[in-house]
Each structure stands twice: as C-alpha cells, then as structure tokens.
Amino acid sequence: MDIDILGIDLAKRVFQLHGADRRGHALHGSKVLRAELLGAVRKLQPRIIAMEACSSAHHWGRQFQAMGIEVRLISPQYVAPFVKTNKNDANDAAAIVEAASRPTMHFVTVKSIEQQDMRAVHRVRELLVHQRTALINQVRGLLAERGVIMAQTPTAFKRALPSILARCDGELTSICQTLVTELLEQLRILEERIARTNQWITSFLKSSALCKKIEAIDGVGPITATAIVAAVGDAKEFKNGRHLSAWLGLVPRQYSSGGKSRLQGISKRGDIYLRTLLIHGARVVLRYAIGKADARSRWLQDLIARRGYNRAAVALANKNARVIQALLSGTEDYRSPAVPA
Structure with a gap:
C-alpha cells in the first residue's frame, strides 16, 4: 500500500487516520490510540503527514520529522471548507488530506522546542499582566466607593497609595485598609513574577541571533522581537514582507466586486498579541518622531x-513587519535611516 499523504485528526486519546495516493484516492482509514500512533505511522510509511495546526500538532510534527517524513500543518480555518456532509473524525481526516493536496494552500511551520518555550513565557507574562491590571482596578474600585479617586496608570496608583493608606479619617475604615493591603501583597507577588518572565525574555534575546537582528528596529524591543521569532521563526514561509503584514492583520480589509475596489480598515487577522505589540511599539516611535530631521521621522x-x-501608527507597524520579514529571511543586518545634514 503506497500512501503518499496521511491525514491525522489529532485528539487526546483516539486519533483518526486517512491515507490517500498521489491522485487523492483513499487507501487507508483507521482509528488508533495515542500510544499506537507512532507505530501505525511507521507501518504505513507515508511520504507526507498533514495535520491541523492545533494543540500538540507541533509536538507530533517534530516526532514525524525525526522519522524522515515531511509534515504539513494547516490552519483549521482552511480545512473547514473541505469537510463533506456531516462533521466527524473520519470526514475531518479526509478534509485535512484534501486541503493539504491543494497547490495554493498555506502551511504552518513546525515550531522548535525553543520557539515553544518563548511562546509559553509570553503567554504566562500576558496572563500575569492581565491579573495585575485586574488587581489594580479592584483596589481603585474599592477606594472609589469610599470617595478616594486616583489616576488610572500603575505609576500614579503606586505613588498615591501609601499616603491614602496612612490616613485614618473619613470612610476608609480599618477593614477596608486591611483588604487593600492584602490585595497590594498579591500585586507585589505578581510584579515579581512578571519581572522573572522579563528576565527569561532577555535571556532568549541574548541567545538568539534572529531576535538580535530585529530588536535593532525602532519600535521593536525585546518583548516584540522574541514574540515574533517564537511565532514565525526565520519567516521563510512568507514570500515577502507584505505576506507577513497580511498574516498579522495589518493590511486593509478588502470588499471588492464588479471591478470596484473597496478598502476598509485593517483586517485584524492573525495573532492579536503580535499585532498589538507592533502597534504599541510604533506609537512609541511616533511619540519621539516630532522635531527630528531623519527621513523616517519626516x-x-x-x-x-x-x-x-x-493610521500613522498602523502604517509604521506595517512597515516594521515588512522589514522584519526581510531581516529574518535574509542575511543582512538592520541599517537605520541616515540623518540628513
């Protein structure tokens, strides 16, 4: 049985397999348990294995690549249109094979363990930052009910709180002060954990040549550089810079018909975390561009x-994404724009 492409519908315990030849004719279909998956693949010896880019896909992709098999990961949104009739595991596996056989299909690169470590640190850091914001808002809300108002920024919050807690007059009772003090202790622990994730990000930056290359771009700091390298790697899967910016959702959304082109706001597709980092970095560059005479600032x-x-912030984020793709897929280092005399 000469299986050219094997589609695997991933799951926790039971995996559905669907094998086809070069012409797309079905040759194999079976269910295997998790412990039997590698043995079943060795027995079938497919040339290509296709899977949806979902949970554990990169783990299995590395396992199959170690066996000398080409791995193709597909975004689930591109597999859904190929599901015939009712949705079940067998039809899902067949749809994965059908989607992976299309010559124009876009595939996801299998991530290395180092890339997944970077992404894990960023996800934990994002969770901790959200929890810190929730704690600060909780304290501000409790104090606002007692007539104590303060600015929204964390810096202003930390600056004003000691003097507020030192007061014993008004409606700020001892019980309320105790509750706020306990919340502040939780806030201190969260900030220590956030600082620890920042140290890990800095160590990733120092050990990665790709991160160092793109970190030199104005508006791309250590957090953005490591997050992008963790997500896209060497960026060779993208044909050019515009493909990367489109993947990040930084290009206009198009609704064209009948020969009329209608461009709307940015598409906001892809990873919202990466897009947010690039736009926030662009805002910092805009803030300091006023009064400068270099080409980019003008x-x-x-x-x-x-x-x-x-719009200027999004345009700069789009431009930075294109520069990032060129740097990650090439060998040249970043050259900052020259300042005219």
Missing part, C-alpha cells in the same frame, strides 16, 4: 498630518 510627521495619529 515621513511619519507628514503621515500624522495627513492621515492622523492612529
């Missing part, structure tokens, strides 16, 4: 005047 100043601050 372009940004003109763009802000013509299109507004928010």
Whole structure:
C-alpha cells in the first residue's frame, strides 16, 4: 500500500487516520490510540503527514520529522471548507488530506522546542499582566466607593497609595485598609513574577541571533522581537514582507466586486498579541518622531498630518513587519535611516 499523504485528526486519546495516493484516492482509514500512533505511522510509511495546526500538532510534527517524513500543518480555518456532509473524525481526516493536496494552500511551520518555550513565557507574562491590571482596578474600585479617586496608570496608583493608606479619617475604615493591603501583597507577588518572565525574555534575546537582528528596529524591543521569532521563526514561509503584514492583520480589509475596489480598515487577522505589540511599539516611535530631521521621522510627521495619529501608527507597524520579514529571511543586518545634514 503506497500512501503518499496521511491525514491525522489529532485528539487526546483516539486519533483518526486517512491515507490517500498521489491522485487523492483513499487507501487507508483507521482509528488508533495515542500510544499506537507512532507505530501505525511507521507501518504505513507515508511520504507526507498533514495535520491541523492545533494543540500538540507541533509536538507530533517534530516526532514525524525525526522519522524522515515531511509534515504539513494547516490552519483549521482552511480545512473547514473541505469537510463533506456531516462533521466527524473520519470526514475531518479526509478534509485535512484534501486541503493539504491543494497547490495554493498555506502551511504552518513546525515550531522548535525553543520557539515553544518563548511562546509559553509570553503567554504566562500576558496572563500575569492581565491579573495585575485586574488587581489594580479592584483596589481603585474599592477606594472609589469610599470617595478616594486616583489616576488610572500603575505609576500614579503606586505613588498615591501609601499616603491614602496612612490616613485614618473619613470612610476608609480599618477593614477596608486591611483588604487593600492584602490585595497590594498579591500585586507585589505578581510584579515579581512578571519581572522573572522579563528576565527569561532577555535571556532568549541574548541567545538568539534572529531576535538580535530585529530588536535593532525602532519600535521593536525585546518583548516584540522574541514574540515574533517564537511565532514565525526565520519567516521563510512568507514570500515577502507584505505576506507577513497580511498574516498579522495589518493590511486593509478588502470588499471588492464588479471591478470596484473597496478598502476598509485593517483586517485584524492573525495573532492579536503580535499585532498589538507592533502597534504599541510604533506609537512609541511616533511619540519621539516630532522635531527630528531623519527621513523616517519626516515621513511619519507628514503621515500624522495627513492621515492622523492612529493610521500613522498602523502604517509604521506595517512597515516594521515588512522589514522584519526581510531581516529574518535574509542575511543582512538592520541599517537605520541616515540623518540628513
């Protein structure tokens, strides 16, 4: 049985297999348990294995690549249109094979263990930052009910709180002070854990040549650099910079018909975390571009005047994404724009 491509519908315990030849004719279909999966693949000896890019896909992809098999990971949204009739495991596996056989299909690169470590640190850091924001808002809400108002920024919050807790007058009772003090202790622990994740991110940056290359770009710091390398690797899967910016959702959403082109706001597809980091980094560059005479700053100043601050931030984030793709897929280092005399 000469199986050219084997589709696997991933699960926790029971995996559905669907094998086909080069013409797409079904040759094999079976269910195997988790412990039997590697043995079944060795027995079938397919040339290609296709899976949805979901939980554990990268783990299994590395296992199959070690066996000398080509692995193709597909985004689940591209597999759904190929599911025939009712949805079940067998039809899902057949749809994966059908989608992976398309010559124009876009595939996801199998991530290394180092990349997954980076992504794990970023996910934990994002969770901790959300918890810190929730704690600060909880304290502000409790104090606002007692008539104590403070600014929203964490810096202003930390600056104003000691003097507020030192007061014993008004409606700020001892019980309320105790509750706020306990919440502040939780906040201190969260900030220590966030600082620890920042140290891990810094160590990733120092050990990765790709991270160092793109960290030199204005608006791309250690957090953004490590997050992008963890997500896209060497970026050779993208044909050019625009494909990367489109994958990040930084290009206009198009709704065209009848020969008329209609461009709307950005598509907001892809990873919202990466897109947010790039746009926030671009906002920092815009903040310090006023009054500078280099080519990029003059372009940004003109763009802000013509299109507004928010559009200028997205445009710079789009441009940075294109530069990142060129740096990650090539051998050259970043050259900052020269300042004219």
